[in-house]
Amino acid sequence: MTSTKRILLTGASGQVGFELQRQLCLHGEIEAPTSQQLDLADPVAVENWLVERKPDLIVNAAAYTAVDKAEDETDRARRLNAELPAQLAAYCAEQGADLVHYSSDYVYPGSGTTAWSETSANGPLSTYGQTKLDGDQAIMASGCQHLIFRTSWVYSARGNNFMKTMLRLGREREALSIVADQIGAPTPARLIAQVTAMGLSQEIPSGLYHLAPRGETSWHGFAEAIFKMAEARGETLAIDQARLAGIPTTDYPTPATRPLNSRLDLSKLEKALQVKLPDWQSQLELTLAEYLEP
Secondary structure, eight states: OOOSEEEEETTTTHHHHHHHHHHHHTEEEEEEEOOOOTTTHHHHHHHHHHHHHSSEEOOOOOOOTTTTTTGHHHHHHHHHIIIIIHHHHHHHHHHHHHHEEEEEEGSOOOSSOOBBBBBBBOOEEEEHHHHHHHHHHHHHHHHEEEEEEEOOOOEEEOOOOOHHHHHHHOOOHOOOOEEEOOOOOOOEEEHHHHHHHHHHHHHHHSSEOOOOBOEEEHHHHHHHHHHHHHHHHTTOOOGGGGEEEEGGGGGGSSSSSSOOOOBBOHHHHHHHHHHOOOOOHHHHHHHHHHHHHH
């Protein structure tokens, strides 16, 4: 992808968007409109913004991520996850601009134990997953130069996420039950932004890439690691690790079905960047340090 000067960053207030502002500042002049400045749910407002600002690069970190609410708020989920990416891709194809977009492991059927590759058959189990897939496919069909980074289990030192929820509950409760049969790789927003910057700097080929740390765990295993690392850093927790129970997904019903297998094959991205991605444990250490240090 070519170097750019005018960057439109959507979703800048989110976990990934915040980290992108830090990583992409050397790539050009970033415009990161708030929801008050630009209503992404309004296609006319988006069109007007694009016509007036004429960005050379669009980094779309905006998404409808309330997985369960999406089962009821289907129109809004479709607009933000499918129609907005399609609109941005159409602009990029027409103007010769570049597009970076973020996708989800929820586009896969979640079966088996083999890591999904970028060419694996899709099979979303939820409205959220389907709308994310529709957005990806619209971008790929548009003809624009694009990088789609498909990731899993995003968390950071900011916003609402599993790591911060576990720390809060770990301070309040002696016992917890956590789902143990969903397997994936917890991915910090910081790593997503770092890889995005690398991909743009190295001008890797247009296409779809899986982006996550190496290794795998369950939500139960992720929680165990959070508590152990937090205590090692001097945090006082009420949780008794012996009473951290692992439960099946069937014991924790939700409106939207979650995939059991969220493993992602990282070989395409590692080959393109010529790097070995870090493991999820080292990334958790870094993220916890950022969150817990005064």
